[in-house]
Amino acid sequence: MSKTMPPQSNIKPLVLLLLGFFFWGMMAYLMGSMAIANGPNITDDFCFAWVGKEYGVFGGAYQYYIGWSGRYFGNVMLHLNPLIFSPDFGYFKWGTWIVMGLGLANALFLFKNIFQKPWWNATVIWSALVFQAIGWYTIPGFYEWYFWFSGLFYALSFQLVILFFNLYYFEKGVWIRYFILPLVLFLLIGSSEITMIFFSAVFGCIQLYRIIKNKRIEAELWVLGIVGVLGLAIVFLAPGNAIRATKHIALVDGLLEAAKSAIHQLYLFLKEPLFWLMNIWILLFGTGKKQAYTLSWPLFFGILGILTLGYYLSFLPISLALDETGIPNRTLSLLFMYLLLGSSYLSFVLHQKLTWSIPEKAQFPVQLLIMLLILPNMHFSKSAHLMATEISSGTAFQFAKEQKARFEALQHNPADQVEIPAIQTKSAFLFNEEISTDSSHLWCKCIAKYYGKKQVRLKNN
Numbered sequence: 001m002s003k004t005m006p007p008q009s010n011i012k013p014l015v016l017l018l019l020g021f022f023f024w025g026m027m028a029y030l031m032g033s034m035a036i037a038n039g040p041n042i043t044d045d046f047c048f049a050w051v052g053k054e055y056g057v058f059g060g061a062y063q064y065y066i067g068w069s070g071r072y073f074g075n076v077m078l079h080l081n082p083l084i085f086s087p088d089f090g091y092f093k094w095g096t097w098i099v100m101g102l103g104l105a106n107a108l109f110l111f112k113n114i115f116q117k118p119w120w121n122a123t124v125i126w127s128a129l130v131f132q133a134i135g136w137y138t139i140p141g142f143y144e145w146y147f148w149f150s151g152l153f154y155a156l157s158f159q160l161v162i163l164f165f166n167l168y169y170f171e172k173g174v175w176i177r178y179f180i181l182p183l184v185l186f187l188l189i190g191s192s193e194i195t196m197i198f199f200s201a202v203f204g205c206i207q208l209y210r211i212i213k214n215k216r217i218e219a220e221l222w223v224l225g226i227v228g229v230l231g232l233a234i235v236f237l238a239p240g241n242a243i244r245a246t247k248h249i250a251l252v253d254g255l256l257e258a259a260k261s262a263i264h265q266l267y268l269f270l271k272e273p274l275f276w277l278m279n280i281w282i283l284l285f286g287t288g289k290k291q292a293y294t295l296s297w298p299l300f301f302g303i304l305g306i307l308t309l310g311y312y313l314s315f316l317p318i319s320l321a322l323d324e325t326g327i328p329n330r331t332l333s334l335l336f337m338y339l340l341l342g343s344s345y346l347s348f349v350l351h352q353k354l355t356w357s358i359p360e361k362a363q364f365p366v367q368l369l370i371m372l373l374i375l376p377n378m379h380f381s382k383s384a385h386l387m388a389t390e391i392s393s394g395t396a397f398q399f400a401k402e403q404k405a406r407f408e409a410l411q412h413n414p415a416d417q418v419e420i421p422a423i424q425t426k427s428a429f430l431f432n433e434e435i436s437t438d439s440s441h442l443w444c445k446c447i448a449k450y451y452g453k454k455q456v457r458l459k460n461n
Contacts, residue, residue: 012364013122017129019371024129026378027136028100030387031146034429035096037390037400039089040081041431044150047446049083054449057084070238073190077153083450087411089404096146099155106159106166107132113170115287123288130374134274139336141329142383143429154330157191158337161199164188177220182227189231194314194334196235200228201310202342209302249320258315261327266311269336277374278340279347284358284366286351300349307342311335386429399427410451419459434458 040046051060061075069075082091107128112119115127136142144151164184167176189196207225211217217225249257269275314335318327358366378384390396402423410420422434435443439457448456 012367013126016367016371017122017126019375020126020129020133023371023375023378024133027133027381027384030384030391031096031100031136033391034147034387034396035093037396037430038092038096038147039400039403039430040083040092041148041150042433042435042443042447043148043431044078045081045083045148046443046450048078048150049081050446050450052079052081052084064240066239068240068244069193070235070241071153071190071192071196072234072238073187074153074157074192075190077156077191078150081149087407089400089407092149095149095152099146099152102159103132103135103155104128106162110162110166113166130278134278134340134374135337137377137381137384138272138274139329139333141331141333143431144328144330145333147430151330153191154334157188157195158334160184160188160191161195161338162341164199178223181220182223185224186227186231189228190235192334193235193317194331196232197317198310198314198335198338200232201313202306204228205306205309206303251320254316254320258312258319261315261319262312265315265327265332265335266339269339272336273380274374274377275340275343277370277377279343281367281370282344282347283351283354285363286348300346300353303349304346307339307346311339311342314338383429390427390429395425396427396430399423399425399430407451410447410453410456413453416454418453418456420456421459 040049048060051063054060055063057076057079060079061072064075064078065072082088082095085091108119108124111124111127111131112121115121115124117124119125139145141151141154145155146152164181167181167184171177171181188199207221211221315327318331387396390399402425406420406423410418417439420435433443435441435447435456435458437458437460438444439448439455441457444456444458448454
């Protein structure tokens with residue numbers, strides 16, 4: 001029988017893979033199930049759907065560009081709202097599933113390159129699953145990233161950053177480096193202001209260091225530089241920025257406000273156990289083997305400074321221009337994931353520079369211990385608890401049933417002025433903002449425009 005059993009060295013990664021799949025699979029099941037009950041959010045979704053129907057996807061993106069925001073690619077994504085193509089709410093579940101699938105594929109591609117192993121390798125799959133799941137369990141804007149169609153571009157923005165660095169550091173093909181990579185860069189810069197600022201600060205400083213060190217600018221950097229400057233110019237010169245930037249504050253006060261927000265949010269991020277467990281794993285094990293790493297300590301602290309700079313600068317738009325009541329959770333989620341990426345790289349560098357390593361016999365027990373510490377964090381996720389409660393109680397599906405019924409009734413109502421009933425089932429996870437009894441409210445006006453009515457408002461009880 002011993003001859004038929006797999007070697008112990010092959011069993012260990014399979015054990016970790018099984019635990020990682022359980023950690024990932026619990027949230028994936030909840031997300032996939034909840035997505036079935038997902039539908040359009042009263043906030044923004046009907047507005048983008050109406051504008052998209054009226055002007056087309058790119059025409060709608062242009063209207064948004066001149067009237068609100070310079071994020072040109074994000075504007076296109078917003079106007080791909082399923083309602084543009086069909087009034088059937090059922091298509092909204094695909095947005096969640098697609099973003100989940102793209103994130104996993106991107107993670108598999110990343111760890112395949114990091115470990116230099118086939119994508120079906122147990123370690124590659126385990127790493128991809130755990131990395132994606134840590135984001136799911138920790139980001140504060142979970143609903144806005146995965147269940148609000150007008151917020152999906154935040155998750156896609158983050159995936160573009162991973163894809164860019166993955167291609168930049170691991171792919172050498174001329175077609176990729178001179179066409180695909182610049183295209184990803186262009187889309188990345190136009191996806192989100194936060195991503196644009198953070199990425200530009202980090203990548204720009206790294207390239208400036210390379211130019212100074214090598215005393216020359218490589219051909220591909222010229223291409224990336226031109227594309228990057230073009231993208232930044234399109235964003236900054238957008239007419240809509242002046243309309244959106246309603247906050248007027250003194251420069252020094254804005255800089256101080258950004259610093260306070262950055263420090264406060266960093267404190268909240270560092271309270272996340274999964275943040276530390278992931279970095280401890282990387283610090284102790286890296287990619288499984290030591291490699292020659294010439295990064296000096298001054299350069300290490302330089303990279304730390306660059307990441308800190310990018311993180312701080314990302315708070316400036318809200319502190320100086322955007323009149324937001326607090327920092328939206330979807331924005332904080334982006335910043336958290338960028339901190340997770342940056343700290344993971346720094347932990348890897350430290351692992352390479354450490355002169356000691358855990359004895360081989362002790363490695364698997366330590367890995368198993370860390371994984372067993374990771375698993376309980378499933379039970380501390382507010383998003384997971386809400387989804388599990390609403391799925392088991394049937395609340396989410398009853399909510400979706402009522403929402404679909406009232407909008408189908410609105411669609412087939414021949415009257416020009418329509419009152420729609422309030423939803424009786426209240427969901428704690430899916431959107432909980434109701435339309436107004438005032439037909440002049442923006443959400444009411446957008447719904448009326450979308451369904452071709454003169455007025456739509458909530459029925460007074």
